Structures are given as C-alpha cells and as structure tokens.
Amino acid sequence: MVENRPLGNLLSHVVLIFGVALVVFPIYVAIIASPHPPGTFLRGVMPLLPGPNALENYRTAWTEGRSRAGTPPISLMLTNSLIMALAITIGKLAISIISAFAIVYFRFPFRIFFFWIIFLTLMLPVEVRIVPTFQVVADLGMLNSYAGLSIPLIASATATFLVRQFFMTVPEELMEAARVDGAGPMKFFRDILLPLSITNIAALFVIMFIYGWNQYLWPLLITTDPEYYTIVMGIQRMVTGGDSEPLWHLVMATVVMAALPPVLVILFMQRLFVKGLTETEK
Amino acid sequence: MQTKRTTFSGYWLPYALLAPQVIITLIFFIWPAGQALYQSVLRQDIFGLRVTFVGLDNFRRLMEDPLYLNSMQMTLVFAVGTTVLSMALALLFAVMVNNMIRSRDSYSTLLVWPYAVAPAIAGVLWWFIFNPSIGILPYMLDMVGYDWNHRRSGTDAMILVIIAAAWKQISYNFIFFLAGLQSVPQSLIEAAAIDGASRAKRFWTIVFPLLSPITFFLLVVNIVYAMFDTFGIIHATTEGGPAQATNILVYKVYRDGFVGLNLGSSAAQSVILMTIVIALTVIQFRYIERRVNY
Numbered sequence: 001m002v003e004n005r006p007l008g009n010l011l012s013h014v015v016l017i018f019g020v021a022l023v024v025f026p027i028y029v030a031i032i033a034s035p036h037p038p039g040t041f042l043r044g045v046m047p048l049l050p051g052p053n054a055l056e057n058y059r060t061a062w063t064e065g066r067s068r069a070g071t072p073p074i075s076l077m078l079t080n081s082l083i084m085a086l087a088i089t090i091g092k093l094a095i096s097i098i099s100a101f102a103i104v105y106f107r108f109p110f111r112i113f114f115f116w117i118i119f120l121t122l123m124l125p126v127e128v129r130i131v132p133t134f135q136v137v138a139d140l141g142m143l144n145s146y147a148g149l150s151i152p153l154i155a156s157a158t159a160t161f162l163v164r165q166f167f168m169t170v171p172e173e174l175m176e177a178a179r180v181d182g183a184g185p186m187k188f189f190r191d192i193l194l195p196l197s198i199t200n201i202a203a204l205f206v207i208m209f210i211y212g213w214n215q216y217l218w219p220l221l222i223t224t225d226p227e228y229y230t231i232v233m234g235i236q237r238m239v240t241g242g243d244s245e246p247l248w249h250l251v252m253a254t255v256v257m258a259a260l261p262p263v264l265v266i267l268f269m270q271r272l273f274v275k276g277l278t279e280t281e282k
Numbered sequence: 283m284q285t286k287r288t289t290f291s292g293y294w295l296p297y298a299l300l301a302p303q304v305i306i307t308l309i310f311f312i313w314p315a316g317q318a319l320y321q322s323v324l325r326q327d328i329f330g331l332r333v334t335f336v337g338l339d340n341f342r343r344l345m346e347d348p349l350y351l352n353s354m355q356m357t358l359v360f361a362v363g364t365t366v367l368s369m370a371l372a373l374l375f376a377v378m379v380n381n382m383i384r385s386r387d388s389y390s391t392l393l394v395w396p397y398a399v400a401p402a403i404a405g406v407l408w409w410f411i412f413n414p415s416i417g418i419l420p421y422m423l424d425m426v427g428y429d430w431n432h433r434r435s436g437t438d439a440m441i442l443v444i445i446a447a448a449w450k451q452i453s454y455n456f457i458f459f460l461a462g463l464q465s466v467p468q469s470l471i472e473a474a475a476i477d478g479a480s481r482a483k484r485f486w487t488i489v490f491p492l493l494s495p496i497t498f499f500l501l502v503v504n505i506v507y508a509m510f511d512t513f514g515i516i517h518a519t520t521e522g523g524p525a526q527a528t529n530i531l532v533y534k535v536y537r538d539g540f541v542g543l544n545l546g547s548s549a550a551q552s553v554i555l556m557t558i559v560i561a562l563t564v565i566q567f568r569y570i571e572r573r574v575n576y
Contacts (some may be wrong), residue, residue, distance in 0.1 A: 005481075008381075008481065009381065012378040012381050012382065013385075015374065015375070015378050016375065016378050016379065016382075016389050019371070019374070019375045019378075019393065020389065020392045020393065022371075022449075023392065023393055023396055023449070023452065023453070024392065025411075026404070026407035026408060026411060026449065027396075027399075027407070029407065029410065029411055029418070030407055030410075033410070048418070094302075095302040095303040095306065096303065098299040098300075098302070098303075099299060099300045099302070099303040099304075101299060102295075102296040102297075102299035102300045103300070104286060105286060105289055105290050106289050106290055106291075106292060106295070106296035106299075107289045108292075108293075108296045108297070111296075114300050114304055117304055117307055117308070117312065118303060118304070118307060120307070120311065120312065121307050121311045122563060123556065123559050123560045123563050124311050124315050124556060124559070125510050125511075125559065127510045127511070127513055127532045127535070127536075127555075128510065128532070128535065128552050128555035128556050128559060129314045129315050129317075129318050129552050129556065130535060130536055130539060130540070130548075130552070131318070131321075131535075131539035131540070131545060131548050131549065131552070132313075132314035132315070132317035132318045132321065132549070132552070133310060133314040134540075135314070135317065136309065136310065136313060136314050136317075137310075140309075151306065151310070152306075152310040154306060155303055155306040155307045155310060155311060160303065172286055172287050172288065175286060175288065176288055179288070179290075184290075185290040185292060185295060186295075188290075210397070210398050213400070214398075214399075214400035214401070214402075216400060216401065216402045216513065216514035216517070216518075217513050217514065217517075217536070220517070221540070232400045232402055232403060232514075233402070235402065235403060235406055235518065236402060236406075236514075236517065236518040239406060239409075239518060248410065248416075251406065251410075252410070255403055255406060255407065258400070258403055259398065259399050259400075259403055262398035262399070262400075263395050263398045263399070265398065266394065266395050266397060266398045267391065267395060270390075270391060270394065273394075273397075274394070274457055274461075277397075277454070277457055278457065278458065278461050
C-alpha cells in the first residue's frame with residue numbers, strides 16, 4: 001500500500017462486494033429455490049426468499065429423484081460420481097508418478113519417444129475425438145461400467161509434467177547417497193522420493209478430483225443404464241427428461257448437492273488448490 | 283531432454299513403470315485420433331454397408347457447408363465474448379483485492395469457489411435465472427422494456443451461454459491475475475508514486491505491462507476453455523439452438539456424430555478441431571519459453 005486513500009478504498013470495497021454478489025448470486029438462487037413447493041414455479045417470478053419445504057424436497061430428491069422421467073435418486077448418482085472422481089484421481093496420480101519417475105531417473109532407449117507419446121495426450125481432449133473414442137470403448141465392452149467411466153480419462157500429460165518438474169528439483173545428492181547406501185530404485189522411490197513429494201501430490205489431488213467430479217460429456221455418452229448415471233450429467237436428464245417444465249425445486253436441490261462436494265474441497269484446501277492450479281499450468 | 287546426472291540402471295524396470303500410462307494413451311488417445319484421421323477421408327452410405335474412399339472431399343464439403351461456417355462464426359463470437367468478459371472482470375477484482383490488506387483472504391475465498399462448479403451446472407443455474415417465464419432477470423429486463431426470450435432469439439441465447447461460461451471462468455483468471463499482481467515489485471510502484479503518478483497511471487504504465495505474460499497465457503487458456511470445455515453448458519441448456527445460434531464446433535461434432543450419424547463429416551470436424559488444439563498448444567509453449575524476458 002503506497003498511500004492511504006479512504007475514498008479509493010471505499011470504491012474498491014464497493015466493486016468487490018458487487019463482484020462477490022455476482023459470483024454468489026446463481027448459487028444463492030439455487031439454495032433459495034430448492035426448498036419451495038412445486039407450485040411456486042408455476043406462477044409468477046421466482047422467489048428471493050427460501051420456502052418451507054426444505055426437508056421434504058431434499059428427502060424426495062435424495063431417495064426418489066425423478067424416477068418417472070428415468071433419473072435415479074441422488075444418493076445413487078452421488079455415489080457414482082464419487083467412485084468415478086476417486087478412480088480418475090487416484091488412477092491419474094498413480095500412473096503419472098511412476099511414469100515421471102521412469103523418465104527422470106532412468107536413461108533408456110526410446111525415452112524421448114515415450115515422452116512425446118504422453119505429451120500428445122495434452123493435445124487431444126476427449127471432446128475433439130468423441131466418436132472414435134466411443135467406438136473403442138464400445139468394442140472393449142466397457143459401456144455402462146465404472147471401468148469405462150474412469151480408465152479412458154486417467155492418462156494425463158499435465159500430472160506427469162508437474163511431477164516430472166518436481167522430481168527435477170529434488171537434489172541429486174539424495175539419490176547418490178541412497179545409491180551409496182545400497183538402495184535400489186524402488187527403495188529410493190518409496191522411502192525418499194514419495195515422502196518428499198507429498199505436498200505436490202496433495203495439490204494435484206485437489207485439481208484432479210474436481211476435474212473428475214465435473215466430467216460431463218464422457219459419462220453422458222457411455223452410460224445408458226441409470227444405475228451408472230453421475231450427478232453432473234443426471235441434472236441434464238432432469239432438466240430435459242419428461243415433457244413438462246422441469247421440476248425446478250428438485251433440479252435445484254440436485255444442483256446444490258452436486259456442487260457441494262467440489263466446492264467444499266476447494267474451500268477447505270484453498271492453499272493446496274491454488275498451488276496446484278498455478279503450478280500445473282506453468 | 284535432461285535427466286539426473288546419475289541415473290539408476292535397469293533394463294526392464296523403466297519400461298514397466300511407463301507401461302500403464304503408455305498403454306492407456308495408445309488405446310484411448312492415439313488410436314482414436316488415428317481412427318478420426320482415417321475416417322475423415324472415407325464416406326459411409328446411410329446403411330453403413332459400403333465405405334468409399336473420398337480423399338479430402340469431406341473437408342471440402344465442410345468448407346462449403348453454410349451450417350459449418352455458421353458454427354465457426356458462432357464459436358468465434360462465443361470464445362471472444364467469454365474470454366473478454368471473464369478476463370476483464372477477473373482483472374478488475376484481482377486489482378481491487380490486491381489493494382486490500384486485512385480483507386484480502388476473505389474476498390479471495392469468496393471469489394475462487396465457482397471454479398469447482400461444473401460447466402453443465404453453471405449452464406443450468408443461469409438458464410434458470412434467465413428462464414423467460416419465471417426467471418428473475420427477464421422479469422427485471424421486462425421492466426425496462428426488453429422482452430428476453432432465449433428460446434426464440436439467437437442473440438439472447440448467445441448472451442446466456444456467454445454469461446454462464448464467463449461466470450465459471452472468472453475464478454480461474456482471478457487466481458492467476460492475483461498471483462501475477464503479487465509478484466509485481468513494490469519498489470517500482472513506490473518510485474512512481476513518489477514521482478507523482480496517480481493510481482490509474484501507475485496501473486496502466488507499470489502494473490499492466492508487467493502482467494502481459496500472464497494476460498497472454500490466460501488468453502490462450504480461456505480460448506481453449508471456451509472452445510472445448512463448454513460442451514456441458516451448451517448441451518444442458520440451449521442444445522445449439524435456437525436455429526443454430528449457439529451451435530459451437532464441439533457441440534456440432536457431437537451432434538453430427540451421435541445424433542446425425544454422419545461419421546465421415548464428424549471425423550473431418552474432429553481433425554479440424556485437433557489441428558486447432560495443436561496450434562493453440564504450440565503457441566502456448568513457444569510463449570512459455572520466451573516469457574523469462576521480462
């Protein structure tokens with residue numbers, strides 16, 4: 001702070017309060033709309049104060065969903081989302097860490113070639129090659145399964161890069177000392193390298209969990225069985241399924257519950273999250 | 283590419299460590315991408331019985347297809363709108379937050395969490411807010427005499443998806459701008475203040491130029507986001523309509539492939555999109571090598 005300008009500071013606060021209001025508004029609306037009885041949305045403009053049916057609406061959403069339009073209850077979709085997000089996150093971390101270890105700590109033929117194969121995945125997001133990827137997964141018989149939901153998404157160039165970047169900064173002496181003491185590569189990896197990188201791995205975990213939880217297009221394509229619907233894609237089914245206006249109170253209750261887990265992760269691990277985000281993209 | 287000065291030796295171990303990632307990459311990334319390339323030069327008849335080699339004909343047809351050209355134009359409008367809106371607001375908020383001393387952390391926390399909200403959910407939320415019959419914003423717009431209807435008006439629908447996409451991206455840009463602002467040397471700003479430069483002058487002549495590497499980086503990231511990660515927003519709300527007004531390229535690949543079952547055309551569109559992603563990635567990496575100049 002160079003100078004003290006009360007008026008300027010006041011202006012900053014006003015702008016920021018406006019900004020926070022803008023950012024919070026949509027979620028506020030969802031929270032407000034979810035406890036209203038269905039009738040509220042048939043007449044007039046939507047309310048700005050909460051309604052009386054909180055318990056009832058959330059219970060309906062949680063246990064029944066909109067079963068007649070083909071969406072399963074939220075409890076099931078949340079479980080599916082959690083399984084998918086954790087499988088993607090843990091899978092990504094596991095294969096990225098060991099492949100970065102191989103690339104940094106070994107010298108072997110075709111090293112650069114493998115590095116480039118991994119690097120290429122950065123340039124091929126699912127969205128741009130939807131049809132052929134779907135065909136591959138269908139041929140492998142992985143439609144409507146947790147394996148199909150997670151495995152195709154776990155190859156990750158960004159995680160490999162970040163881990164590699166970190167491994168490059170680990171002092172050489174550690175490895176030399178370990179070798180002098182007779183430690184093999186896996187012993188060094190387990191007892192020295194992994195404990196050192198635990199913060200970076202945690203930061204990556206936060207980013208990858210949010211990525212996994214928020215997957216939309218992929219679950220939409222490969223699940224036709226409501227047993228495997230995830231919550232983020234299930235919302236779309238709730239909005240467009242059925243032929244009447246969407247049941248907004250149930251949709252909004254679902255929205256609140258779908259957004260809650262990743263938002264909580266960010267709020268409680270904000271420092272790790274910011275670290276993970278700014279470092280992965282470097 | 284560098285390794286450590288000393289390395290472990292092992293004939294099969296490094297390959298075994300790389301194997302899981304390489305196998306998954308080959309099966310789910312490289313092979314489908316190859317398939318897309320291959321299918322983009324073929325054409326199937328409507329029953330999928332006969333496949334003929336047509337060379338670059340699929341691409342030529344796309345370039346002559348008014349729907350595809352329209353989709354490109356819409357993507358451009360959408361990407362530019364989303365990028366400009368979210369970056370401008372994020373920069374404004376970051377500058378303001380950076381001025382704060384005691385309240386910096388609380389404002390940051392309140393501004394970063396929408397990063398966690400899925401694009402599809404962001405879309406549904408704004409769709410609800412803008413709902414022509416019960417939404418709060420159309421109600422307010424009606425009072426100033428504007429008849430909002432994103433089911434009929436293409437412009438309204440485009441504004442709706444831009445707002446939803448930009449809203450979700452503000453927090454991401456905010457985090458990067460704030461990190462950038464905090465690394466601007468305080469001594470430069472103090473020196474300028476002593477020389478009598480006003481706040482605005484200090485911002486535009488010192489801070490903003492020093493932020494330019496981050497701004498450029500965010501520009502590329504935001505364009506990539508708007509072009510490829512916003513599928514959920516479109517699909518959950520407007521579904522490309524009304525009358526193709528929000529049919530952006532990623533959505534069109536999906537629609538032509540899965541709904542229209544026009545595999546050759548969809549594959550050709552995939553190839554075009556891959557080219558765009560590769561170009562953007564190369565731009566981003568070239569810039570990262572240069573940014574140390576500052």
